[in-house]
Amino acid sequence: MDEQALIHDAQKGDLESFNTLILHYQDSVYNTALRILGDDDLAADATQEAFISAFKSISSFRGGSFKAWLMRTVTNACYDELRRQKRRPTTPLEPDTDDGDEMDSPRWLADPNMTPDQKAEADELEHALQHCLNNLPLEFKSVVVMADIQGMDYSEVAIAVRVPLGTIKSRLARARLRLRECLQGFSELLPTSFRLEEGSNV
Amino acid sequence: MNRRDLELLSSYLDGQLKPSETARLEARLSTDPNLRAVLDDLRSARGLLRQLPLRKAPRNFTLTPKMVGKNPPLPRSYPAFRFVTALASLMLFFTLGLNFLGPQMASSGYSGFGGGGAPEVFSAEEAPAAAPEAAMSEPPATEAPAEPAIQMQPLPTATVAPAQDSATRELQTPDEKNGVTNTTDVQEQPQASNRLPSIPPSWQLVLAAIAALGGLVMVLMRQAAASQWRRK
Numbered sequence: 001m002d003e004q005a006l007i008h009d010a011q012k013g014d015l016e017s018f019n020t021l022i023l024h025y026q027d028s029v030y031n032t033a034l035r036i037l038g039d040d041d042l043a044a045d046a047t048q049e050a051f052i053s054a055f056k057s058i059s060s061f062r063g064g065s066f067k068a069w070l071m072r073t074v075t076n077a078c079y080d081e082l083r084r085q086k087r088r089p090t091t092p093l094e095p096d097t098d099d100g101d102e103m104d105s106p107r108w109l110a111d112p113n114m115t116p117d118q119k120a121e122a123d124e125l126e127h128a129l130q131h132c133l134n135n136l137p138l139e140f141k142s143v144v145v146m147a148d149i150q151g152m153d154y155s156e157v158a159i160a161v162r163v164p165l166g167t168i169k170s171r172l173a174r175a176r177l178r179l180r181e182c183l184q185g186f187s188e189l190l191p192t193s194f195r196l197e198e199g200s201n202v
Numbered sequence: 203m204n205r206r207d208l209e210l211l212s213s214y215l216d217g218q219l220k221p222s223e224t225a226r227l228e229a230r231l232s233t234d235p236n237l238r239a240v241l242d243d244l245r246s247a248r249g250l251l252r253q254l255p256l257r258k259a260p261r262n263f264t265l266t267p268k269m270v271g272k273n274p275p276l277p278r279s280y281p282a283f284r285f286v287t288a289l290a291s292l293m294l295f296f297t298l299g300l301n302f303l304g305p306q307m308a309s310s311g312y313s314g315f316g317g318g319g320a321p322e323v324f325s326a327e328e329a330p331a332a333a334p335e336a337a338m339s340e341p342p343a344t345e346a347p348a349e350p351a352i353q354m355q356p357l358p359t360a361t362v363a364p365a366q367d368s369a370t371r372e373l374q375t376p377d378e379k380n381g382v383t384n385t386t387d388v389q390e391q392p393q394a395s396n397r398l399p400s401i402p403p404s405w406q407l408v409l410a411a412i413a414a415l416g417g418l419v420m421v422l423m424r425q426a427a428a429s430q431w432r433r434k
Binding site for chain 1: 213
């Protein structure tokens with residue numbers, strides 16, 4: 001995929017070129033939205049909004065990391081979604097069964113290749129992590145999601161969040177610390193291999 | 203643990219420290235078990251986050267032209283058809299208006315764009331001539347203009363039409379024979395209106411046909427472009 005050529009064509013209004021870029025980045029964008037919002041439906045909405053917004057404003061892209069530019073768009077879409085959620089009654093983060101009961105282990109996390117034990121372990125881990133992510137302040141959450149989940153480097157995250165590099169370092173350190181503290185509360189739920197050591201005085 | 207140390211440890215994990223900072227921190231880590239414990243905790247938290255599986259997007263988020271408010275690309279000749287259609291429509295309405303309003307304007311005394319000014323000119327210039335008559339009947343000074351206006355009332359219908367200079371000149375030189383001259387003017391009006399240019403209906407038919415055809419072609423072009431877009 002010649003990303004630069006596709007971006008160039010998209011800037012001229014070629015929707016097909018932009019759709020090729022979407023197909024390449026949609027998993028990353030969706031996962032970022034999912035981890036920030038903690039809900040698959042909201043994440044899908046935010047992802048779609050982000051791509052629409054990105055196409056409309058692609059002329060403002062002046063080079064550099066296209067992924068970072070896209071992440072900025074999806075982060076903004078997530079902020080908008082969260083603002084909308086604040087104005088409306090919230091929906092449960094865990095999907096409901098057909099009977100309306102909350103599922104212990106969300107169906108959408110299921111991986112058919114896992115054994116039942118592995119699946120249960122992964123479900124618990126993911127559930128605990130998402131819970132702790134949800135408790136983070138938004139500005140910490142977006143940074144930690146991009147740096148630790150998306151694997152973006154500091155400069156890319158700084159572009160995406162539009163804050164200086166020093167602020168990224170600070171937010172990331174504090175986000176990791178808060179996550180660590182939160183996850184200690186789940187240590188009994190987590191599989192042994194994931195348990196964190198206790199006793200350090202941070 | 204202060205915030206500075208926390209940031210150092212976090213950046214150290216990501217290899218973001220300068221070599222000198224790294225060396226200093228590693229020296230402290232070798233002697234400070236508490237610092238090492240925090241580093242391990244941060245490493246574990248980061249490791250957990252990195253192990254989160256990347257979820258596949260539940261669907262494709264590709265965009266359609268409708269979603270971004272884009273219209274399908276129209277053929278290059280489309281603007282030419284639009285221009286011709288618009289021009290033909292405009293001319294058609296203009297000729298219709300001219301043929302419809304022309305006789306009406308003529309019969310009501312208007313023979314041109316400047317025709318409306320004639321009565322005012324007439325009234326204004328007639329007023330001084332009528333004033334002596336008004337003064338003889340000794341009306342109040344404020345009513346002086348009213349009387350000539352009443353006297354002139356029949357005149358506008360007779361005098362509005364004369365955009366023609368001769369008629370206007372006659373009206374601008376009033377005397378006691380005014381009534382007679384005005385009557386002759388009125389008789390001349392229909393002849394003047396008959397001289398207004400009239401657009402032949404065949405022209406209007408041609409213009410209507412061009413406008414309709416142009417509109418039809420434009421609609422077909424849009425439909426063809428939209429269906430081509432959908433097939434992509």
